[in-house]
Amino acid sequence: MKSLRMFPSIKRQLGRMVLILMSACLAPSLLAQGAPDEFIRSISQSVLDDLKADRSLQTGDIERLNLLVERKVMPYVDFQRMTALAVGRNWRAASPEQQRLLMQEFRRLLLLTYSGAVRQVNDLTFQVRPVRAKPDEEEIVVRTQVLRPGREPIQIDYRMQKSSNSWKIFDLNIMGLWLVEHYRNQFAQIVGASGIDGLIQSLREKNQTLAVGAK
Structure with missing residues (x-):
């Protein structure tokens, strides 16, 4: 069975990306209904401050991170669409x-893979580029920069869709690498070799390995 791969440099960069995603999503629902760039800009800094103040999150506490994501991140992410896009055409062939x-x-994979990034939160700040969105636009990309002292900024794009008058994130791009595309290529190979159940098993085994390493 083919296994999931993650190159170390990509893992570190995506870790920071998902961390900022967490910051961007921890917002009151009224903010999510406004302009997408304001949605991200208005709350990211305050949430980063909260993360910096929580030592248990900075040590990579999986349970607390899981609770944080479940309560405050997932409502602002279209995770079903994100997973479906990552699985690609095989998604429709899968049973409910x-x-x-x-x-x-997949959700647990992202959580376990990137939990270590919270340890580096103290060094991060960010900038959000203004977005000129038309009132009837239903999909948009918000572009940001993550700033690190003494290092080149990291370019991050959020692909967002409007659903029921609020914005949700369904994909991210960091330095030219879309998160969904990165996993889609791997998932397609695994499904081709082992089917949908093989992909589920591969994800489960990867998560078990990551969970042991996180202890």
């Missing part, structure tokens, strides 16, 4: 139960 398991294991 397989889709549920794929979402469950």
Whole structure:
């Protein structure tokens, strides 16, 4: 069975990306209904301050991070669409139960893979570029820069969609690498070799390995 891969440099960069995603999503619902760039700009700094003040999160406490994501991040992410895009055309071939398991294991993969990034939160600040969105636009990309002392900034784009008059994130791009595309290529190879159940099992095994390493 093919296994999931993550190059170390990409893992570190994506870790920071997902950390900023967390910051961008911890917002009151009224902010999510406003302009997408304001949605991200208005709350990111205050949430980063909260993360900096929480030592248990900075040590990579999986349970507390999981609770944080579940309560305050997931409502602002279209995770079903994100998972479906990552799985690609094979998503429609999956049964409802397989889709549920794929979402469950993919979500846990992201959580476990990037939990270590919170340890570096103290060095991060960011800038959000203004967006000129038309009133009837339903999808948009918000561009930001993550600033690190003495190092080149990291370019991060948020792909967002408007749903029920509020914005949700369904993909991210860091330095030219879209998160969904990165996993889609790997997932397609695994499904081609082992089917949907093989992908679920591969995700589960990867998560078990990461969970042991996180202890």
